[in-house]
Amino acid sequence: MKQNEMVAQKDYWAKSACKMCIHTCAIRAHVVDGVVVKIEGDPDNPGNRGKLCPKGQSGINRLYDPHRVKTPLKRTNPEKGVGVDPMWVPISWEEALSTTAEKLKAIREDDPRKLLVSINDFHRIHIWGWGAAFGSPHYFSTVGQYCGAAYHPTNGILDGAFAAINDYDHCKYWIQIGAGDGFSAHLHLASSIKRMADARVNRGMKLVVVEPRMSAGAAKADEWIATRPGTDRAFVLGMVYTMLYELNVYDAWFMRKHTNGIHLIQKDGNMLRNPENNKAMVWDTATGQARDSDAEMDIQDMALEGSYQVNGVECRPAFQVIKDSLADHTPERMSEICSVSAATIRRIAKEYSDAASIGSDITLDGKEYPYRPAAVNYYRGAIGHVDGGLDALAMKLVNLIVGNIDVPGGHLGVGLNHQQLIIEEGQDGMMKPQPHLLHPPGAFITKPDSFQMIEWYPIGIDPGHLCAANIMDPDHFGYDYQPEALIIEHSNPMWNLSQTPKVKEVFKKLKFIVAIDIVLNESSDWADIILPDLSYLESDLLICIESPMVTGYFYRRPVIKPLYDSRDATDILSDLAERIGFLPNWNGLLNHTCFLAPEYHLEPDKVYSNLELTDRMAKSIYGPDQGLEWFQEHGHATRLLRPDELYMSAAQKGLRIPIYFNFIKEVGEDLDKKMKAAGREWDTSSYLPVPIWRDSHPLHNVDPEYDMYAFAFKEAQSNFSESTTMPWIEEVISCQPIHLGVMINGKTAKAKGIKTGDVLKIESPFGVVEGLARVTEEVHPECIAISNTISRWSRHPVGKRKINTHFNQLLPADVKWTDGMTGHLETATRVKLTVIA
Amino acid sequence: MRYGMVVDLKRCVGCQACTVACKSENGNGPGIMYTKVLDQVSGEYPNVRKQFVPVLCNHCKNAPCQRVCPTGATYKREDGLVLVDHDKCMGCRACYVACPYNNRIFLKRGKTKSGYYGKEMTPYEKVKYAEHQDGIVEKCKFCAHRIDEGITETSCSQTCPADARIFGDLDDPESKVSRLIRSRGGRQPLCEDDTDPSVYYLD
Amino acid sequence: MGRAIPLVEKEFVSGFRQQTEWAWLIASAFFFGKVGSGLFIMSVVLDSRLGMLVGLLIVLVGKGGAHFLYLGRPWRFWRGMARPNSAWIARGIWAMSFMMAAGFLLLLLPMSSALYMPLAVFASICAFVVAVYDGFLLTSSPAIPIWNSALMPVLCMFYSFLGGTTMVLFMKHMGFMQLDEKFAAFLPTLEIGLLVANLLIVLMFLMGSINTGSAGRESFDLLVKGPYALPFFSLAIGVGLVFTLLMSVFGGAHAGAGTVALITVADLVGHFFIFFLLLKIGVFKPVLGFLKI
Ligand SMILES: Nc1nc2c(c(=O)[nH]1)N[C@H]1C(S)=C(S)[C@@H](COP(=O)(O)OP(=O)(O)OC[C@H]3O[C@@H](n4cnc5c(=O)[nH]c(N)nc54)[C@H](O)[C@@H]3O)O[C@H]1N2
Ligand SMILES: Nc1nc2c(c(=O)[nH]1)N[C@H]1C(S)=C(S)[C@@H](COP(=O)(O)OP(=O)(O)OC[C@H]3O[C@@H](n4cnc5c(=O)[nH]c(N)nc54)[C@H](O)[C@@H]3O)O[C@H]1N2
Ligand code: SF4
Ligand code: SF4
Ligand code: SF4
Numbered sequence A: 001m002k003q004n005e006m007v008a009q010k011d012y013w014a015k016s017a018c019k020m021c022i023h024t025c026a027i028r029a030h031v032v033d034g035v036v037v038k039i040e041g042d043p044d045n046p047g048n049r050g051k052l053c054p055k056g057q058s059g060i061n062r063l064y065d066p067h068r069v070k071t072p073l074k075r076t077n078p079e080k081g082v083g084v085d086p087m088w089v090p091i092s093w094e095e096a097l098s099t100t101a102e103k104l105k106a107i108r109e110d111d112p113r114k115l116l117v118s119i120n121d122f123h124r125i126h127i128w129g130w131g132a133a134f135g136s137p138h139y140f141s142t143v144g145q146y147c148g149a150a151y152h153p154t155n156g157i158l159d160g161a162f163a164a165i166n167d168y169d170h171c172k173y174w175i176q177i178g179a180g181d182g183f184s185a186h187l188h189l190a191s192s193i194k195r196m197a198d199a200r201v202n203r204g205m206k207l208v209v210v211e212p213r214m215s216a217g218a219a220k221a222d223e224w225i226a227t228r229p230g231t232d233r234a235f236v237l238g239m240v241y242t243m244l245y246e247l248n249v250y251d252a253w254f255m256r257k258h259t260n261g262i263h264l265i266q267k268d269g270n271m272l273r274n275p276e277n278n279k280a281m282v283w284d285t286a287t288g289q290a291r292d293s294d295a296e297m298d299i300q301d302m303a304l305e306g307s308y309q310v311n312g313v314e315c316r317p318a319f320q321v322i323k324d325s326l327a328d329h330t331p332e333r334m335s336e337i338c339s340v341s342a343a344t345i346r347r348i349a350k351e352y353s354d355a356a357s358i359g360s361d362i363t364l365d366g367k368e369y370p371y372r373p374a375a376v377n378y379y380r381g382a383i384g385h386v387d388g389g390l391d392a393l394a395m396k397l398v399n400l401i402v403g404n405i406d407v408p409g410g411h412l413g414v415g416l417n418h419q420q421l422i423i424e425e426g427q428d429g430m431m432k433p434q435p436h437l438l439h440p441p442g443a444f445i446t447k448p449d450s451f452q453m454i455e456w457y458p459i460g461i462d463p464g465h466l467c468a469a470n471i472m473d474p475d476h477f478g479y480d481y482q483p484e485a486l487i488i489e490h491s492n493p494m495w496n497l498s499q500t501p502k503v504k505e506v507f508k509k510l511k512f513i514v515a516i517d518i519v520l521n522e523s524s525d526w527a528d529i530i531l532p533d534l535s536y537l538e539s540d541l542l543i544c545i546e547s548p549m550v551t552g553y554f555y556r557r558p559v560i561k562p563l564y565d566s567r568d569a570t571d572i573l574s575d576l577a578e579r580i581g582f583l584p585n586w587n588g589l590l591n592h593t594c595f596l597a598p599e600y601h602l603e604p605d606k607v608y609s610n611l612e613l614t615d616r617m618a619k620s621i622y623g624p625d626q627g628l629e630w631f632q633e634h635g636h637a638t639r640l641l642r643p644d645e646l647y648m649s650a651a652q653k654g655l656r657i658p659i660y661f662n663f664i665k666e667v668g669e670d671l672d673k674k675m676k677a678a679g680r681e682w683d684t685s686s687y688l689p690v691p692i693w694r695d696s697h698p699l700h701n702v703d704p705e706y707d708m709y710a711f712a713f714k715e716a717q718s719n720f721s722e723s724t725t726m727p728w729i730e731e732v733i734s735c736q737p738i739h740l741g742v743m744i745n746g747k748t749a750k751a752k753g754i755k756t757g758d759v760l761k762i763e764s765p766f767g768v769v770e771g772l773a774r775v776t777e778e779v780h781p782e783c784i785a786i787s788n789t790i791s792r793w794s795r796h797p798v799g800k801r802k803i804n805t806h807f808n809q810l811l812p813a814d815v816k817w818t819d820g821m822t823g824h825l826e827t828a829t830r831v832k833l834t835v836i837a
Numbered sequence B: 001m002r003y004g005m006v007v008d009l010k011r012c013v014g015c016q017a018c019t020v021a022c023k024s025e026n027g028n029g030p031g032i033m034y035t036k037v038l039d040q041v042s043g044e045y046p047n048v049r050k051q052f053v054p055v056l057c058n059h060c061k062n063a064p065c066q067r068v069c070p071t072g073a074t075y076k077r078e079d080g081l082v083l084v085d086h087d088k089c090m091g092c093r094a095c096y097v098a099c100p101y102n103n104r105i106f107l108k109r110g111k112t113k114s115g116y117y118g119k120e121m122t123p124y125e126k127v128k129y130a131e132h133q134d135g136i137v138e139k140c141k142f143c144a145h146r147i148d149e150g151i152t153e154t155s156c157s158q159t160c161p162a163d164a165r166i167f168g169d170l171d172d173p174e175s176k177v178s179r180l181i182r183s184r185g186g187r188q189p190l191c192e193d194d195t196d197p198s199v200y201y202l203d
Numbered sequence C: 001m002g003r004a005i006p007l008v009e010k011e012f013v014s015g016f017r018q019q020t021e022w023a024w025l026i027a028s029a030f031f032f033g034k035v036g037s038g039l040f041i042m043s044v045v046l047d048s049r050l051g052m053l054v055g056l057l058i059v060l061v062g063k064g065g066a067h068f069l070y071l072g073r074p075w076r077f078w079r080g081m082a083r084p085n086s087a088w089i090a091r092g093i094w095a096m097s098f099m100m101a102a103g104f105l106l107l108l109l110p111m112s113s114a115l116y117m118p119l120a121v122f123a124s125i126c127a128f129v130v131a132v133y134d135g136f137l138l139t140s141s142p143a144i145p146i147w148n149s150a151l152m153p154v155l156c157m158f159y160s161f162l163g164g165t166t167m168v169l170f171m172k173h174m175g176f177m178q179l180d181e182k183f184a185a186f187l188p189t190l191e192i193g194l195l196v197a198n199l200l201i202v203l204m205f206l207m208g209s210i211n212t213g214s215a216g217r218e219s220f221d222l223l224v225k226g227p228y229a230l231p232f233f234s235l236a237i238g239v240g241l242v243f244t245l246l247m248s249v250f251g252g253a254h255a256g257a258g259t260v261a262l263i264t265v266a267d268l269v270g271h272f273f274i275f276f277l278l279l280k281i282g283v284f285k286p287v288l289g290f291l292k293i
């Protein structure tokens, strides 16, 4: 139904898409006399099948929040600071946009790099590049780096995917490490809870959850294994050792057929190549000689193990190299590191490899696939650390060993958008690594240009957390300019970035801040101008984000007429681009980020409305008959993925996937060379082709006076912490023990004389916060765990607890504390506790 | 016909979507929760067990709340629903102390006159709070208004992402609830009180 | 971990929950109901019209007023008479209404009237029901085990008699009531006897409540060890029963108006607090008892 016809009705249900977290569940809103009285899951959608999580249910709170920004606002109090009232006054759109454009135009003419950009709107990925089109290389915020910098690139390298998930429909033994999939967070929660529950209860899938805290998942698991933060790799490598050295189980067929485990590797770790044609080589046991990897060979004859001499060069198959690299990763040694007993590591390795039923097949839709119903799934908790790249590789390795990558029951790649997996041919018959699905990598330069130093993290995703340190100490890496302004859209850098005290200093420095927002947060409290965005229930968008098991676009449509004088963020940014004078760049970028087909390309000098853009995008992807009108009539264009889309994507194209990550090593060596040539000291030691444990991890080498670990977590009720401004959510979480204070283990608390309700001073080497103690058995004795829901200080009246504990104040944010390979920031820290009241 | 609910404790992940869905459906103001999900934690680290236990009115067959109600405001319907007639209730709260499950909620005077942001109510609150009265006792109504419209699914079970709340006819041996109770051995809460609840738990 | 099952308030944790709705207004109503009807019955027996009037007024204004104030929708109080067949509250309201009607009519009738005696008996029976129905109300609730005790109505009855007796003593010493000498001499002994009896019944009640299951035990602990132990032992038992008993035995009703006033106040304080505290310590059972905690 056309928009105006729909909203003209007295009583209707409008289909749209949720935006209360980063993902998108299909919803329908019940509207009576123009008022949204209920939001439910869209029962017809194959994704969430009518289900919503509590945040999705609370969308009404967000829509009708009286503290929403209703008109453009201007600050009248020149003083800025935490808790300082900006004394907003409403202004016209014209004044707001012209003031903003004037300031930014001046900056752009002077040096566009003086603008910091913080655009985090995950639903509108097409606008992320606005800063780049402006000419600013900066990203002063965090999305990917706090969760996926070390995750997305490895998925891209292994599956051509952005995310990954175990196969909900077929897995029988699911190990979940530091992730909320199916219980509390991560991919499409409302859909995944159902899939996980079906797997557990209907199919009797066994679930093991590895977490320093008893998360919702751990509570439901058959077994909860508590690790020390930042040591999950050790646990997993202990498993791998057990499998390779003690149980002798691994999927040799899979490695020979589908991976580079057979490629010969020289002593220095580099590939052995045929000097004549530069081809990778494998050892043919039938003929007893090295052959080109694409030579005709019986698969049985490809050597996985052993050591060989080829033209006088000593080499081993990649699999052997992996095995040798892990020769000292015994469960005993790994146990010391991760605090899980060696016996448990061995037992889990055994259960896991038994459950994988290596060698078995399954027929789906008339097609036979290998069947490996055991897999390890992981996310932020597991890899959000220094050496997170190696953590991610280790998690991949333990999956690869049983041959479960992209096969039924195993570990599956999940696409970023409708394109699903990006499978292209690379070198040596391998799939081309796709570490950069969000934007192309920053090209190396000898002096970093962006404050987040993306030029020096060739595999990583913008480590926005490095900005503050570089801005406050520009000489260290040689920045010869200073930022003057900041544009924020759907982002809260003051809250989300680590080492907040430094971030605050940056905010203080800035002469002009503009924020596109709908409810003010810790960051927009510092803005000079606020431009009100439409809420998700009032705006149009086609979205498809990391949806497991489902593909296609969800259609976010306005379920009512906009309540206030707000404008769609895309329209605001287009308008600004025109006023500032870079519309052609902006439109050129949109052609790309909206997947516009050539016939729908935008003219460089015309401002296109969001509706027009959406229409062109729809037609570009679905054809001329399926524009915006089609979506208004039919709703979402989502459907379940077919087995042939879910499984064996690389293999279907005859491409191998890596088990030996020489790509990473090569990138590291290349970077090392460039850095040396530039006379820079830069640690590239983490660019390893095989994940190993490294004792150098700074988290475990902190002054022992900081005797506890600390980390933060999400649960189903919270989105970061922003959802605490929703009264229904706030009401619920203020009754839930895990959200009522800093979780500390009973025995530890007793030893330290801490009781529930005590006010604690929590001190890390990087910052200090206060918190209310909550004594519990649900956390590792060496840790405190801090819910995101107790971390707010914005001026919004809802969600103010007696004591808020903003975890990020405790985190470090510098190069030392950043994963060298991927730029992931360290998300755990070390603290000492003192009772102060 | 006897409506009832099966709560599958194995499936429930404690997400509280049901708690919020109920508030949203019924326009329940601050502090009014017809249902909620309780944590039940036992043991010492590392041998800890945690269960999530959703609770709501059990629509007891022998409902003490109904028995003690002096006004007859609390009544039982043919289809098994135990409901409160808002216009008859005088707010004596005898039912509150009589419900073994502590599922009844008294709406203090003025409760429906202000919302989460104070006296100035949101458009949603204006519409939905009008369905309530203050000074009376309320509780989960098994979404009677939905049933009356022909939707035999409650708001909480509709949203429950884990499908841990299943609504249906206990009298029909072929209904999903009856089959689940048979096959998984459903148990009624506090059955020793002889209330014969219409909510069964699967553990 | 200390106690396995926690006592929880608004937290979403399964455990024992205290009832929070019936508190001082209901306790006041119970208190006035018992003192008033006790006084009324004694006054009927002693033929004191003033006593009857005061008794009626205490019930009407004190009990009625407290209930009225307590109701969420006070003007719907009349609806509370709808279901006497199953609800003790309805029975209570009926009893109170009859007591008022009969009681006031009685005041208007000369003693010599043929109607007087039957009406007096009827009014006294109604007053008796008013005095003890809340005991049945509490007993009939399966939800709160400590209330669910057969001794509850007995407790109510004895407190009512005690309250009535104390009030009569007080009125006599204040000179409001002329009593037959025989009765007057017997009163202090009755008072002492009732005090002892009440002490015993409270003791029995408490001993019985230890065995009312885990929730009853929780209530018991709250009363004798928990936050309510201090007011319980000092006010309900100490002031209300022990102090009054000692005063009655050693100072006694002969010690003069001042002492009697003190005894009266102490007794009433104890009376109010025992019921107030018994309400406060009402603890529900954990809902899913079968799930092992
Ligand atoms: N301590 C701690 N820090 C974390 C995390 C954590 O778990 N703990 N998580 C990290 C992760 S994984 C991520 S991805 C980041 C996320 O960090 P952010 O992207 O900053 O988080 P959000 O809270 O989703 O969004 C920021 C702001 O967007 C605004 N907003 C909401 N809706 C709209 C809208 O419709 N339009 C516009 N224009 N604005 C809107 C709100 O003001 C909100 O505060 O945080 C990271 N930081
Ligand atoms: N409910 C909800 N869902 C969401 C979001 C949301 O805000 N709310 N945001 C979306 C976004 S942007 C992201 S990034 C994902 C995040 O999804 P997840 O990564 O699943 O969620 P988190 O709670 O951030 O972190 C996962 C878990 O790691 C644990 N943990 C912390 N440190 C360690 C460690 O060292 N080792 C191990 N093994 N575990 C550890 C924490 O206790 C936590 O339970 O969720 C997405 N989905
Ligand atoms: S999982 Fe995310 S998108 Fe889905 S209902 Fe919850 S908040 Fe909305
Ligand atoms: S919605 Fe379902 S899974 Fe979530 S807490 Fe409620 S019953 Fe449990
Ligand atoms: S659960 Fe309580 S309120 Fe519901 S019917 Fe039973 S006794 Fe009544």
Ligand code: SF4
Pocket: B065, B068, B069, B070, B071, B072, B073, B074, B084, B088, B089, B090, B091, B092, B093, B094, B095, B096, B136, B137
């Ligand atoms: S509060 Fe209302 S519903 Fe409850 S017993 Fe009294 S009159 Fe009946």
Ligand code: SF4
Pocket: B021, B022, B023, B025, B026, B034, B035, B056, B139, B140, B141, B142, B143, B154, B155, B156, B157
């Ligand atoms: S059945 Fe309806 S009223 Fe009862 S708890 Fe569920 S949503 Fe609320």
Ligand SMILES: [Mo]
Pocket: A143, A144, A146, A147, A148
């Ligand atoms: Mo994230």
